[in-house]
Amino acid sequence: MSLNFSRDALPLLLVAVGALCLPLLGNDYYLGVGFTLFGWVALAQSWTLVSGLAGYISLGHVVFAGIGGYLLVLTWGAVPIWLGAIVGAVGAGLFALLVGLPVMRVRGPYFVILTFGLAEFAKYVVINIESVLGKFSRLLLGGPALQDLYWVMAALALVGTFSVVVVRRLRLGAGLIAIREDETAAGTLGVPTMRFKLIAFALSALLPGLVGAMFVLRTGYFEPLQAFDPIISFTIVTMAIIGGSEDARGPVLGAIFLVLLSELLWSNFPQVYMVILGVLLIGFVLFAPNGVSGLLDRLASRSLQRPGVGLV
């Protein structure tokens, strides 16, 4: 198995080296930023499995994080925290399988809208359950320290990055890319399209379930409007547009770019943050549709023969 440096080794290295270096700065601020950054990396990599490879753009990926967070809260005190987080991930994966069966039958803009609507639907279901239970937001006291959460999140980012690198090399990855390029042709050539789409959707829900649980542990409370905030879904897509979603580089580059940008802008120009973000997005869509990683490829090859997707 040969690693392509730029496509595979670079993102893995970036995450690993970044995870080891940030704590050296010896400041909780950097640990907090790192925690957020790695959370986004894990979310965006998971999203890439289904939306980047198979081309089914999910605009509701926050739902899996929300479910993960909520299941952690529900099991809080009853089971160990790590088990609660795993329950969250498994729950998110099962939810993906369940809704994937009908949802994965529609394509293009219909799928985009359906995933968005589904996430909103889940949000209001949880809000209603909570209000029936008489809970409006839940405090979780005695969660793990930031430092522990940081390492878990860094590990999740690494696992997410690794999963994209690996899946791209499997038959599954080739099949998903074929589905993205032309689903009818893929089926006719023998790709089990429905099964592959479901597997990808379920896989792409597992890590977000864990990330959602980590987010809840970090803030120390659970509030459905925040845990299922659609802005999280939008941010994932934004990162993929800015970074590229063809391979494992995109989510890493996109997450780094966006987190740095928001740290800089948010502290200095909070009023224009969203405006600048919007302009950037339009710019990338128009001039660099394959994101930062697409730009890197173009710089690297400079030839007219374009590289394809680099199937192994």
Added chain:
Amino acid sequence: MLKVNRISKSFGGIRALSNISFKVPERAIFGIMGANGAGKTTLFAVIAGNQLPTSGEVWLNERRLTGLAPHHVASAGVARTFQIVRPFRGLTVQENIRIAFSFGSGNRSEANQLSETDLLSFMGMERFANYLAGDLTLSQQKRLEMARALATAPQMLLLDEVMAGLTATEVQDLIEMIRKMRAELGITVMIIEHVMGALMTLSDQIMVLDHGQKIAEGTPSSIAQNPDVQSAYLGVA
């Protein structure tokens, strides 16, 4: 080998195919002709599992294909090309073929042991191996469409107007290539074609469709002389 039994297909009120039955023997080249809208492509879609027939059945040897998903039909050994080409545009020619290889029918016969490179040279596409499929010309894309179908190692290949828009020399090349597919790879071919000369020289048997009905079936020479075909297809009174 392939047995199509009383296939009908309706789209709303339109009967695209009504009660079509025929058999294609092993290693035959079976031609299908008919005007636009006669139901030829629908017939391929039904055989390949892209569309469910309203009634009727398709059998390949002892296996019932009707009701199987396209990828199961593919693994049963039936490959098709699309009249409106469907290359994986963002992938190179080689990557297109690799995908067909790694999925496909999964049962390579002794005759069909072509490797990826063999296949590219068989189709005369070595030069384009690293081109993006989307950058190829239409006639190259049609070739890729065939190469990809062949890469699934089919027993049976359905070719949908692969010659349309090609020059006379290209048509001649393609005729030779299709003959080679049968002779060297032992593949049974069903072919829809508007290029009449090609269809006449290639086919052992020809079936003629008109408005979803089968109006004739026979050897090329008998078809050419059939008065029903002449009136329906060639417009001779």
